Amino acid sequence: MRVLVVSTPVGWLGSGLGGGVELTAASLVAGLLQRGHAVTVLAGAQSELPAGCEAAQLWCEGGVSQPSWQHCRREAAVQIPAQALLGYLWRRALTEQGDFDVLINLAYDWLPLWLTPHTSTPLAHLVSMGSVSTAMDAVIAEIARSHPQHLAFHTASQAADFDLPGAPRLVGNGFDLDRYHFRPNADAVLGWAGRIAPEKGLEDAAAVAATLQRPLWIWGVREDEAYARRVEASVPGGTLHWRGFLPTERLQEEMGRCAVLLNTPKWNEAYGNVVVEAMACGVPVATYARGGPGELVQEGVNGCLARPDDGEALTKAVERAWQIPRHQPRAWAESHCSRSAFAGRIEAWLDAVLAKPPCEGT
Amino acid sequence: MRVLVVSTPVGWLGSGLGGGVELTAASLVAGLLQRGHAVTVLAGAQSELPAGCEAAQLWCEGGVSQPSWQHCRREAAVQIPAQALLGYLWRRALTEQGDFDVLINLAYDWLPLWLTPHTSTPLAHLVSMGSVSTAMDAVIAEIARSHPQHLAFHTASQAADFDLPGAPRLVGNGFDLDRYHFRPNADAVLGWAGRIAPEKGLEDAAAVAATLQRPLWIWGVREDEAYARRVEASVPGGTLHWRGFLPTERLQEEMGRCAVLLNTPKWNEAYGNVVVEAMACGVPVATYARGGPGELVQEGVNGCLARPDDGEALTKAVERAWQIPRHQPRAWAESHCSRSAFAGRIEAWLDAVLAKPPCEGT
Known part of the structure; x- marks a missing residue:
């Protein structure tokens, strides 16, 4: 053709x-x-x-x-x-x-x-x-x-x-899965990736990290600086770790260390590229049952789902996702994405x- | 075709x-x-x-x-x-x-x-x-x-x-010239036709009418009411006669009575339909040497021209146009429009x- x-x-x-x-x-x-x-x-x-x-x-x-x-x-x-x-x-x-x-x-x-x-x-x-x-x-x-x-x-x-x-x-x-390296073991940190803008719901992920007393690593362009500062002020100092916007090679290397990636869109996201990128590194994903990410995440297989905008449910989803064997998300990404x-x-x-x-x- | x-x-x-x-x-x-x-x-x-x-x-x-x-x-x-x-x-x-x-x-x-x-x-x-x-x-x-x-x-x-x-x-x-009737004689009034809006420059025509102490008959939609009131306030009471927006049959009947039609656009008017409509009734036109109207008006033949935005020149153009034999504008419209x-x-x-x-x- x-x-x-x-x-x-x-x-x-x-x-x-x-x-x-x-x-x-x-x-x-x-x-x-x-x-x-x-x-x-x-x-x-x-x-x-x-x-x-x-x-x-x-x-x-x-x-x-x-x-x-x-x-x-x-x-x-x-x-x-x-x-x-x-x-x-x-x-x-x-x-x-x-x-x-x-x-x-x-x-x-x-x-x-x-x-x-x-x-x-x-x-x-x-x-x-x-x-x-x-x-x-x-x-x-x-x-x-x-x-x-x-x-x-x-x-x-x-x-x-x-x-x-x-x-x-x-x-x-x-996805070119050869560019994402599977990491069998995680550090005790959470991750979040996306443009730093209200429709991406970073504040929800920050609240979960504060509740679980785990650091949250954040990758992405600070599109809305005032919003980023408001989120920072909403949680105890030291909770958020701003890692910047990285090329794929470095992003996957850092993201692969996370125990769980949180994904928190407030709108009907068409797909959810970072969800799959995390899975490709072996990172299970906790997200809302909404939009593309809610459709990509299979409860207990490659991540866990929470009722949209429910912080307590999202915290529990992170705790469940933490237990998922890391070869499962990688295998799912290989066969589907x-x-x-x-x-x-x-x-x-x-x-x-x-x-x-x-x-x-x- | x-x-x-x-x-x-x-x-x-x-x-x-x-x-x-x-x-x-x-x-x-x-x-x-x-x-x-x-x-x-x-x-x-x-x-x-x-x-x-x-x-x-x-x-x-x-x-x-x-x-x-x-x-x-x-x-x-x-x-x-x-x-x-x-x-x-x-x-x-x-x-x-x-x-x-x-x-x-x-x-x-x-x-x-x-x-x-x-x-x-x-x-x-x-x-x-x-x-x-x-x-x-x-x-x-x-x-x-x-x-x-x-x-x-x-x-x-x-x-x-x-x-x-x-x-x-x-x-x-x-133009369907059969719809415009030639009037060999005029009343001692001036005319102006167009949307009542700043780009049409009605205030210039009103000032000329006040200078010459002649009534100005005005046809057109009052698109900008505040502007219409400002123009009204700029000249002695009784100068302006608002005739409204009329269908062609009635417009040409009223417009044909004018001694001269003033046309005063502030922008590059593409053509100037009312200029030709007036001529078709035998009314010579005084306008600025600008845009379509400035091109349609032939000095001394079917109207007279003034330097753009020059009120004194426009007043003189009206006085010259008043002397033009009324069959001339009609004949020009018939052969060109x-x-x-x-x-x-x-x-x-x-x-x-x-x-x-x-x-x-x-």
């Missing part, structure tokens, strides 16, 4: 601004290449192909980045800046579509979704977030009715946010997108 | 919300029908075909109206509301384009302009405003480079706002849009 992967216009590939979409892009491209497909990546200027994607062709376009839907009001109109990267990416994709068998859109944006019925090469979308916008809900629901096969989601929890006429296509996510398993699911999805309706013959 | 005319998504056809675009649409459709073309009009729900357009087919789409660029900040991003009428109109246009020889866009919007290179049926745009937005400037400049024949403008003053690689295609505008003359210019434009480049042969 000749595949054109169109990246997010929120930032260039490698900037980190694209959040989880950048990890998804790397995994999807490397996985498709491994399975023998020809892949071209279309992304913002300055983009670099991540490790494992060197065999792909890279096309870059300049332009003004898109504001992220995550930081807009739910009722906000679609915004397209002057000289928008979004417009230039899709200008190029539509111009060159004749050379590809399928186009994959990784951006959570109105324009590519709206374009779906009007391309000559089938255009498939891997939706990267749950519902955060009325305008996006509307166009996703519309395409779900006219082109149901063209949409895929990371988890059932995420897909349930949308008005879909049938069962959603779920593809999970994929490897890059090759993900690529297989993507390939099956693309086969369904390209399959002609039965009435048109073969 | 089979022509699909796509109307503005700011309001439905007949609502008045589309401003001058509604008059342009009526004139363009009726004119093309008269010349034997098959015309379909695609517009917002509740739209009605105006007089003279009954032979056209009307397709309506529901959806949320577009905010007007005229009322947005210059640096604002393109806004597309949830369930946007804009999206539904262009979904329908792209779906049905195969049944037409050419698509004409009347909307001042980013999406149809951006789509230009990606339609199978040629998509031509009649640009209805001067520069009011950086985002629109950028996409107009881009299409002017890639598809110069696909853009048309009302006046040279309007077109000069944009970054165009060559001479612009100018099509003026067209008739519906059939406009349709002829539109037809010539569409012929140029459809002409294959020489290298492709006939």
Whole structure:
């Protein structure tokens, strides 16, 4: 298959601004290449192909980045800046579509979704977030009715946010598990990873650490500095250990030492990359029964679940997770979240997108 | 020719919300029908075909109206509301384009302009405003480079706002002159017509009327009530006569009584419909040498010109215009602004849009 992967216009590939979409892009491209497909990546200027994607062709376009839907009001109109990267990416994709068998859109944006019925090469979308916008809900629901096969989601929890006429296509996510080293033994510390922002619920993890009198190691960008200081002030001094935003190699090395990773999102997280990254190191995860993380964690197998926003239940979930043999989370990640398993699911999805309706013959 | 005319998504056809675009649409459709073309009009729900357009087919789409660029900040991003009428109109246009020889866009919007290179049926745009937005400037400049024949403008003053690689295609505008009755004699009153809003400069006309001690009759929607009251307070009581927003039949009957119509825009008005409407009744026009009105008025022929924003010069222009024989403005409107003359210019434009480049042969 000749595949054109169109990246997010929120930032260039490698900037980190694209959040989880950048990890998804790397995994999807490397996985498709491994399975023998020809892949071209279309992304913002300055983009670099991540490790494992060197065999792909890279096309870059300049332009003004898109504001992220995550930081807009739910009722906000679609915004397209002057000289928008979004417009230039899709200008190029539509111009060159004749050379590809399928186009994959990784951006959570109105324009590519709206374009779906009007391309000559089938255009498939891997939706990267749950519902955060009325305008996006509307166009996703519309395409779900006219082109149901063209949409895929990371988890059932995420897909349930949308008005879909049938069962959603779920593809999970994929990780290069060779980059995450299993640690059979843990230190007596807890971990937490994510952007430091209110929707990630760090204060709940801090409270559990204080209750259990264990240090909490924290990895991630301090996006909201005032919030970080409020969380710090809410627990006894010395409870929180700010470890910063680390590259994968160093993150997995430090995170692997934790007895349990806490994951505490306040919103319907589409997937939960750090949940799987911790498991890949042998760290069981305690999280709320909510969103992607609540779906990834199997009680007693790779972690433990608590009722959402219930601090006492989360404390007990951490105590139970502490007892889980560490080979279990690693084994679960290997069988469900490897890059090759993900690529297989993507390939099956693309086969369904390209399959002609039965009435048109073969 | 089979022509699909796509109307503005700011309001439905007949609502008045589309401003001058509604008059342009009526004139363009009726004119093309008269010349034997098959015309379909695609517009917002509740739209009605105006007089003279009954032979056209009307397709309506529901959806949320577009905010007007005229009322947005210059640096604002393109806004597309949830369930946007804009999206539904262009979904329908792209779906049905195969049944037409050419698509004409009347909307001042980013999406149809951006789509230009990606339609199978040629998509031509009649640009209805001067520069009011950086985002629109950028996409107009881009299409002017890639598809110069696909853009048309009302006046040279309007077109000069944009970054165009060559001479612009100018099509003026067209009026059903049978609806405007020539009045050989005037009352000793001045007239002014337009939305009552600061960019239309009513206070300048009021000051001239006060200086000349003549009543000023005013037609138009009181869009900005506080502004209307400020203008009222700036001149002696009894100077201003508010006549309201009238349908064409009554407007031309009242306006035809004026000795001179004043037109005082503070911005680069693309055309100046009321200028021609007054002339069609035999009323000479005094205006600033600025924008469309400054281009329509020929000194001493159909009106007189003043240096922009110079009240003394405008007063003198009114005094000169008062002396112009009233058959002159009417004759000028008949030879330059008739519906059939406009349709002829539109037809010539569409012929140029459809002409294959020489290298492709006939």
